Amino acid sequence: MPEFFKKPTMMSSHLWVIYVISLVLLGFIWYYQWVAGIIMTVILVVSIFYSVRTEKNLISETEEYISTLSYRVKKVGEEALLEMPIGIVLYSEDYLVEWANPYMNKFTTDETLVGKSLNELSDELITMIKEDKEEIWITINDYEFQILAKKDERLLYLFDRTKQTEIQNLYHNEQTVLGIIFLDNYEEITQAMDDTNKSQINSRVTSILNDWSNQYGIYLKRTSQERFLAIMNQQILDQLEKSKFEILDEVRELISDNKNVPLTLSIGIGLGGVSLPTLGELAQSSLDLALGRGGDQVVIKEESGKVRFYGGKTNPMEKRTRVRARVISHALKELVQESDQVIIMGHKSPDMDSIGAAIGILKVAQANDVSGYVILDPNDVDTGVQRLVEEIKENDDLWSYFIEPEKAYDIVTKNTLIVVVDTHKPSLVAEEKLLSKTDHVVVIDHHRRAEEFIEHPTLVYMEPYASSTAELVTELLEYQPKTLKLSMLESTALLAGIIVDTKSFTLRTGSRTFDAASYLRSKGADTVLVQKFMKEDLEIYVKRSQLIENTKVYRDGIAISMGSPDEAFGPVVIAQAADTLLTMSGIVASFVISKRKDGRIGISARSLGDINVQVIMEKMNGGGHLTNAATQLDDTTVSEVYDQLKGIIDEYIEGGTSE
DSSP: OOGGGSOOHHHHHHHHHHHHHHHHHHHHHHHHOHHHHHHHHHHHHHHHHHHHHHHHHHHHHHHHHHHHHHHHHHHHHHHHHHHSSSEEEEEOTTSBEEEEOGGGGGGOSSSOOTTSBGGGTOTTHHHHHHTTOSEEEEEETTEEEEEEEETTTTEEEEEEOHHHHHHHHHHHHTSEEEEEEEETTHHHHHTTSOHHHHHHHHHHHHHHHHHHHHHHTOEEEEOSSSEEEEEEEHHHHHHHHHTTOTHHHHHHTSOTTOTTSOOOEEEEEEESSSOHHHHHHHHHHHHHHHHHTTSSEEEEEETTSOEEEEEOOSOOOOOOOHHHHHHHHHHHHHHHHHSSOEEEEOBSSOOHHHHHHHHHHHHHHHHTTOOEEEEOOGGGOOHHHHHHHHHHHHOHHHHTTEEOHHHHHHHOOTTOEEEEESOOOGGGBSOGGGGGSOSOEEEEEOSOOOSOOOSSOSEEEEOTTSSOHHHHHHHHHTTSOTTOOOOHHHHHHHHHHHHHHTTTTTSSOOHHHHHHHHHHHHTTOOHHHHHHHHOOOHHHHHHHHHHHHTEEEETTTEEEEEOOTTOEEOHHHHHHHHHHHHTSTTOSEEEEEEEETTSSEEEEEEESSSSOHHHHHHTTTOEEOSSEEEEEESSOOHHHHHHHHHHHHHHHHHHOOOO
8 A cells, every 4th residue: 555545643743743833933922922923823723723634534535445445355355266267175184175166166066065075076186186296187077177286275276278278189180190101012912913913903902092091081192103192180190090000901911812922011100290391201210110120010200209109910021132132242341341440249148140140240341351350248148159159269260359348449440330230229239339439330130120229320231021130141241252261160150140040940931041041051050069059058947947837828828927036037048938938839929027137027028920029028118029029127026017018918919019
């Protein structure tokens, strides 16, 4: 309130002082000049009267103003509390409603909320308040509310945000989404067909895709024999994700009379609030990822980099040609010749395939008169490859080219060529720091491509259709200079990689696998020595038997084994137990869960091809192949992982294969 509206008590006291002084002076005037005294007395009386009257009026007006303002403030407060469109709720220490303003009655069918639990507003409201969340979003009878919680006052403010949410949803649903559809093996299927059959295939594929696009309201345009452009919005994409992209199954079943080579398609989708050219780049990147993972699947990539996968049910068909192998081999030869040295590394805890492929690339470097080295950490060698490493150590010439990660980091230069084999994830390589010390990196791998990938590689040779990386490297060796000579041990190491990854030519084995094995045999590979490498200790056999003993069959033919929570097993034992379970009658897939020696919980997964264990393991931050995959989990227990795995298997079988 302004200062001049205050009650003027101080001003009155000042006036009375003046009046007293005036009376004293007036007495002197009366004493010396009584006429002037009369005049001054009249003036003083009039002045006092006027001042007192003015002051009384001012006090009366001020008191009236204060009274009126207080009333208005009180009235506004009452209206704000009772009539403003904001919900206000006071609750007790037991989270029961003690008072709610009338606005809240619009959102409940009961006459009053008083005495009811806050959980009647939302099941999660009490939990959120206990978690000290100042801002909470809940839904009450199709209304969206933003809640500001004042825990100390046990007070809730509820703001209706339904319109705002509807606008946000509308904006989200109408965002443009671009998709690129690619017929994976159209060329392979139609190359031997006559024009009539090829035309029929084209007509049937186009008809299925047009019916699908019309059903969901997608704009579809064929841009080539193998490629289509799809334009949709976010709402349509949400519907496609709910249907698990059934179009994949429809196209796969199109050629029912040719079961060996089904026609499949891959879809790359880009979405987000970005420009159309950027959406196109996201869609193309998604398609590349889908094809790198073997095709027959959908990859959705958001502007943030988040990726989702659907499909991937079938085993990838062998599509690589000797022409591609020859081109890659020549490109690799040129990169080797332009480098000052070649450093080869596989993944951490290397297996037979990783070491065998690394030795093969070492021979490529030597055949082109360039120094080469293989990184091997002696403290990170599993028992499964220990015999191979010991055999290499006995060969002084070959062992001299094996170096530890620290030495490799010291000798690498900007002109060094780094070749990564049997993995494409930077987090899994033997020495990740080396990748940043040179711009020349080659990736050779047979696993399906994952979201994590080495940045900006100079050359990539990824073939998920191959049985092993050793098979890919063996094909590359065939097109290297004729000066290349493989010793018995070197060719045996490569053959061991193929045999181990194919389970002695029983899984993921194509005609090219046998061609590679035949080439290695011609170079002196010793199958007896391979069997020596693959022999196991009695102690390991007993431990594997302990894991198998705790096996339960879940659903139809899925074997799940759990290790003891107090006993740790090595990754080789876990993997071997999963392999053994797969050989049992009636088992189509196996999962072995156990505590590892590093404290994490590991899962090895195997299947005969009907169940894609890679998709299941990727749900648990792992990866691998359709028939061979694994993962490791931190901060959890064997029983918790078991429950989580069962839930993911249920989702896979009942709701498709979305990741």
